[in-house]
Structure formats: C-alpha cells, structure tokens
Amino acid sequence: MPEAEISDLVVGAFLHDVGKIGIPDNILLKPGKLTADEFDVMETHPLLGIEIVAGNPWLEGAALTIRHHHEHFDGTGYPDGLLGDAIPLAARIFAVVDVFDALTSERPYKKPMAQAEALTIIARDSGRHFDPEIVAIFKEIAPVLYATAGQAGNAGVRQRMQAVLSRYFRTAAAPGGAASHSREPVDYFPPPRVSCLSRESRRLTSSPCMMIFWPSLVSITTPLSMRLARPNLSSMAILPSLKI
Numbered sequence: 001m002p003e004a005e006i007s008d009l010v011v012g013a014f015l016h017d018v019g020k021i022g023i024p025d026n027i028l029l030k031p032g033k034l035t036a037d038e039f040d041v042m043e044t045h046p047l048l049g050i051e052i053v054a055g056n057p058w059l060e061g062a063a064l065t066i067r068h069h070h071e072h073f074d075g076t077g078y079p080d081g082l083l084g085d086a087i088p089l090a091a092r093i094f095a096v097v098d099v100f101d102a103l104t105s106e107r108p109y110k111k112p113m114a115q116a117e118a119l120t121i122i123a124r125d126s127g128r129h130f131d132p133e134i135v136a137i138f139k140e141i142a143p144v145l146y147a148t149a150g151q152a153g154n155a156g157v158r159q160r161m162q163a164v165l166s167r168y169f170r171t172a173a174a175p176g177g178a179a180s181h182s183r184e185p186v187d188y189f190p191p192p193r194v195s196c197l198s199r200e201s202r203r204l205t206s207s208p209c210m211m212i213f214w215p216s217l218v219s220i221t222t223p224l225s226m227r228l229a230r231p232n233l234s235s236m237a238i239l240p241s242l243k244i
Contacts, residue, residue, distance in 0.1 A: 047079055
C-alpha cells in the first residue's frame with residue numbers, strides 16, 4: 001500500500017466520526033436503544049463528516065473512510081448501500097477496527113467486552129458486515145497487539161502512535177497552507193481541535209483501544225495486499241502490524 005494511502009487511512013481513522021459533532025447529545029449519548037427516528041438522525045453523521053473536511057486538501061483523503069465506514073460487505077450498510085469490493089478498502093479495514101474498539105470499550109450504555117468475545121462477534125459477521133479477507137488477518141494479529149499494548153500502558157501506546165505518525169506524515173507547501181506529503185518528517189501530528197467538539201467526539205480522539213489499533217490499520221496493509229493482489233487498501237498498534 002502506498003504511503004500516501006496509509007496516511008489517508010490514518011487521517012480517516014482520526015476523523016471517521018467527526019460528523020457526530022452535528023448529532024445532538026440527547027441522541028449521541030442516549031444510554032438506551034435509539035428509536036427509529038433517532039437512528040435516522042444518527043445515520044447522517046458520515047455525510048455531515050465529509051462536509052466538514054470538504055475543501056481541505058490535507059484532509060480530503062479521509063473522506064472515503066468518513067463516508068463509508070458504516071457500509072456492510074453484504075450491501076446492507078449506509079449511507080450508500082455499497083456491496084463487497086465496491087466499498088473502498090480503507091473503509092473496509094477501518095470498519096473492523098472501529099467495531100472492535102466499540103465492543104471492547106466502555107460506553108454510556110454498556111461495559112467493555114473481553115477481547116476474545118469481541119473477536120468471536122467480528123468473525124461471526126465476516127462476509128456480512130466485514131470483508132472476510134480483512135477479518136482473517138485481523139484475527140491473526142489482534143490478540144498479540146492487544147496484549148502488547150496493554151503491557152505498554154498509555155505512555156507506550158502514545159509513543160508507538162507517534163512513531164507511526166512520524167513515518168507516514170510529511171510537511172510541504174500545499175493549497176491554502178494545508179500540509180501535504182513530502183520527504184520531511186513531521187515530529188507531531190496535530191489532533192482535531194476538540195474544544196468545540198461534543199463529549200462523544202472528544203472521546204473518539206482519545207479511546208485507548210482506538211489508539212492501540214490505529215497502527216494495526218497500517219499492519220493489515222502488507223499481508224492483505226499480498227493475499228488480494230490489489231494496491232488500494234484503505235486504532236493504533238495494529239497499523240504497522242497490518243502492512244500491505
């Protein structure tokens with residue numbers, strides 16, 4: 001997978017739910033099950049998200065992940081109902097990591113799930129919600145990465161995340177002052193400006209599990225490209241481990 005596409009994948013991982021800024025907190029943080037009308041509102045967040053990044057040359061690569069990370073491999077997802085390989089590879093990869101993060105993280109309405117149980121659920125939905133090829137690779141690498149990240153603690157995970165960002169992000173002059181890829185490494189990748197975000201959006205930028213498996217997004221890329229023989233693959237310890 002080209003480094004520019006990996007960079008787009010990482011930015012998309014950071015910003016995948018940025019559209020939830022536009023979802024009312026009474027829906028976003030509701031402790032119980034959403035009504036049909038409330039779910040209709042929630043389903044607008046991918047389209048709200050791509051509106052937020054539109055016109056920013058540095059963030060435009062995130063748009064595919066933002067728009068399509070809720071698509072399902074069997075065509076039953078949203079917002080476009082894409083089927084199989086019609087779903088951008090970045091979104092197919094991130095969908096697995098995103099759901100794993102959701103299952104193993106605490107939410108207002110649930111306790112965190114054990115890693116093994118979360119992997120069982122993801123495997124059950126292989127071919128329906130998820131790309132089977134991606135699930136197969138994720139199941140191989142997730143247990144070791146999850147355990148390693150747990151032993152490293154927050155500081156170790158953040159250090160590994162910084163290494164990924166320094167490797168895959170470059171600075172150079174770009175339209176409107178936006179950053180773009182070049183050969184000069186960046187020492188720091190600025191997180192989204194969270195002062196104006198909802199509580200849920202702030203959580204999305206700091207979830208320990210998501211930080212663990214972002215590098216996994218990059219990690220998935222190498223073995224997957226070898227299996228699929230297609231170059232356009234699209235949370236933080238798994239990225240370097242997934243490399244295509």
